[in-house]
Amino acid sequence: MSAAPASPETITADIWVDPRCPWAWITSRWMLEVEQVRPVETRFHIMSLSVLNEGREVPEKYRQGMIDGWANVRVCIAAQEQHGTEVLRPLYNAMGRLIHHEKAGLGHDMITAALKEAGLPVELVSAADDDSWDEKLRIQHHEGMDPVGSEVGTPVIHVPGPDGEPLAFFGPVLTPAPRGEAAGKLWDGVLAVASTDGFFELKRGRDRDPIFD
Numbered sequence: 324m325s326a327a328p329a330s331p332e333t334i335t336a337d338i339w340v341d342p343r344c345p346w347a348w349i350t351s352r353w354m355l356e357v358e359q360v361r362p363v364e365t366r367f368h369i370m371s372l373s374v375l376n377e378g379r380e381v382p383e384k385y386r387q388g389m390i391d392g393w394a395n396v397r398v399c400i401a402a403q404e405q406h407g408t409e410v411l412r413p414l415y416n417a418m419g420r421l422i423h424h425e426k427a428g429l430g431h432d433m434i435t436a437a438l439k440e441a442g443l444p445v446e447l448v449s450a451a452d453d454d455s456w457d458e459k460l461r462i463q464h465h466e467g468m469d470p471v472g473s474e475v476g477t478p479v480i481h482v483p484g485p486d487g488e489p490l491a492f493f494g495p496v497l498t499p500a501p502r503g504e505a506a507g508k509l510w511d512g513v514l515a516v517a518s519t520d521g522f523f524e525l526k527r528g529r530d531r532d533p534i535f536d
Contacts, residue, residue, distance in 0.1 A: 333362040337481040337489075339370040339467030342395050342418040343388065343429055345533040346496050347478040351419065353497065354480075356506035363510065367411040369403070370464045370477050371396045391429040394451035398434050400460045401450035402443055413441040423535050467491075482514065490517045499534040 338354060340347040354365040373392040381389060395418055402410050417437035421427040427436065434448050450456055467479045475493035484490040492513075501509050516522050 331362040333364055334483055335364050335366050337366045337368055337467070339368045339464075339477060339479040339481075340415060341370055341372045341392065341477050342399070342415055343392050343422055344372060344477045345423055345535075346476075346498075348419045348423050349498050349500050349533055349535070350478045350480075350495060351415070353495075353500040353506055353509070356500060356502050357510045360504055360507035361510055365412075366408070367415050368408075368463055368467055369396050369399045369411065369415075369460065370467050370479065371460055372476065374461055374464045375468065375473075375476060388429070393454075393457075394431070395429055395434055395437075396460055397453060397456040398438070398447055398450045400456050400463065401447050401453075402438075402441075404456075404459065405447070406443060410441065410443060414438070414443060417441045423533075482517065485518060492517045496529070498531060499536050 336354060336357075338351060340351055342348075351365070351367075354363070357363050358365060371392065373389050373396070376385075376389055399411060399414060399418075402414055414437060417440035418433070421433050421437055421440075422429065427433040431448055431451060434451055435445050438445050438447055467481070468475075470481070470489070470491035471479050471493050479491060479493050481489040481491045495509070495513055497509075500506070516525060
């Protein structure tokens with residue numbers, strides 16, 4: 324009797340997100356779909372659009388978001404430091420749902436609700452106004468962003484490369500998130516282009532707003 328074929332080895336996809344970015348939220352929902360149809364485990368990390376855009380000229384409509392955006396990522400970093408990296412997934416999921424589906428804003432009420440939903444101490448909300456967390460935030464931000472350069476935003480994904488070195492790329496930016504096998508086929512294509520030596524960019528103009536479903 325021949326041996327059963329070996330199951331594909333599960334790979335870890337590290338994703339860097341800012342909870343307030345709608346495009347990163349949609350991509351993260353896609354990654355959760357990918358986990359259901361491919362041997363992939365998604366591990367969440369935090370980047371910050373406020374860090375990314377420091378010193379840059381940004382449109383007026385985004386400036387308040389740059390200020391308000393520090394709070395939630397500080398709390399994410401504090402939660403990770405005190406309770407382990409694994410808490411980022413449920414905390415990000417809670418924040419993303421509240422921000423993008425419930426339109427709960429970026430303030431302390433949203434953060435407190437997200438901490439409760441993720442089963443974390445609500446006292447962590449105090450980190451929102453504590454800039455002593457910014458150094459650790461910047462370190463995690465740069466771990467994700469530096470390999471892809473400064474001209475991109477979130478999401479950024481790192482996957483193991485064929486030579487043992489991680490493959491890092493921005494995106495994909497999409498809406499709505501593909502479901503089921505459609506999510507898996509997109510993942511296969513993303514890996515194909517990301518693993519092609521010398522491949523840098525594939526892009527077209529957006530013609531729709533984020534769709535949350």
